[in-house]
Amino acid sequence: GENVEQHPSTLSVQEGDSAVIKCTYSDSASNYFPWYKQELGKRPQLIIDIRSNVGEKKDQRIAVTLNKTAKHFSLHITETQPEDSAVYFCAACSGSARQLTFGSGTQLTVLP
Amino acid sequence: KAGVTQTPRYLIKTRGQQVTLSCSPISGHRSVSWYQQTPGQGLQFLFEYFSETQRNKGNFPGRFSGRQFSNSRSEMNVSTLELGDSALYLCASTPRTSSYNEQFFGPGTRLTVL
Numbered sequence: 574g575e576n577v578e579q580h581p582s583t584l585s586v587q588e589g590d591s592a593v594i595k596c597t598y599s600d601s602a603s604n605y606f607p608w609y610k611q612e613l614g615k616r617p618q619l620i621i622d623i624r625s626n627v628g629e630k631k632d633q634r635i636a637v638t639l640n641k642t643a644k645h646f647s648l649h650i651t652e653t654q655p656e657d658s659a660v661y662f663c664a665a666c667s668g669s670a671r672q673l674t675f676g677s678g679t680q681l682t683v684l685p
Numbered sequence: 686k687a688g689v690t691q692t693p694r695y696l697i698k699t700r701g702q703q704v705t706l707s708c709s710p711i712s713g714h715r716s717v718s719w720y721q722q723t724p725g726q727g728l729q730f731l732f733e734y735f736s737e738t739q740r741n742k743g744n745f746p747g748r749f750s751g752r753q754f755s756n757s758r759s760e761m762n763v764s765t766l767e768l769g770d771s772a773l774y775l776c777a778s779t780p781r782t783s784s785y786n787e788q789f790f791g792p793g794t795r796l797t798v799l
């Protein structure tokens with residue numbers, strides 16, 4: 574089955590700096606890669622996703638890149654703000670399955 | 686549109702008991718997936734239902750089961766509860782027309798097994 578590895582497990586940045594979180598996946602059939610943000614005590618919220626037919630997607634301060642050959646994808650947050658502090662999860666999904674395999678999460682802390 | 690709802694939000698049970706959790710998907714969504722979230726194991730897939738049929742199942746023992754009703758609402762049941770079943774149980778719904786797998790999560794049910 575699919576295996577998703579996520580790094581780093583914790584990340585602290587100064588407000589205004591950029592943050593990068595990286596994930597690798599094992600199943601070459603995976604074709605959908607969402608990122609979720611989970612604040613303490615709240616539900617995971619989909620913040621951005623990318624399909625395997627594109628290499629990069631951007632939404633304001635958030636971007637995701639995908640390298641299918643290397644089987645890795647990354648989340649980039651620019652101009653970080655304290656409200657970006659949360660746990661971020663990457664996930665991968667293959668084919669028509671609706672089974673997301675999640676990474677282990679990254680605790681992002683943005684220091685004011 | 687209202688989001689995914691789950692009831693109850695919190696539950697305390699003792700070992701050996703059984704529990705039923707409920708999930709109502711976003712209106713129009715017909716696929717419901719269930720996940721278990723724990724500090725040690727992270728987010729793990731339990732099962733997925735579409736049109737009242739279980740289409741996919743994760744690597745969990747048979748004590749974990751589920752079903753889906755004709756209105757797309759879903760329930761999951763855990764029998765003979767163990768301490769290790771303490772977790773946040775999340776359900777997620779997916780638009781029927783989605784070619785991919787955008788999943789929108791509910792707030793979860795926090796289950797504590799004593």
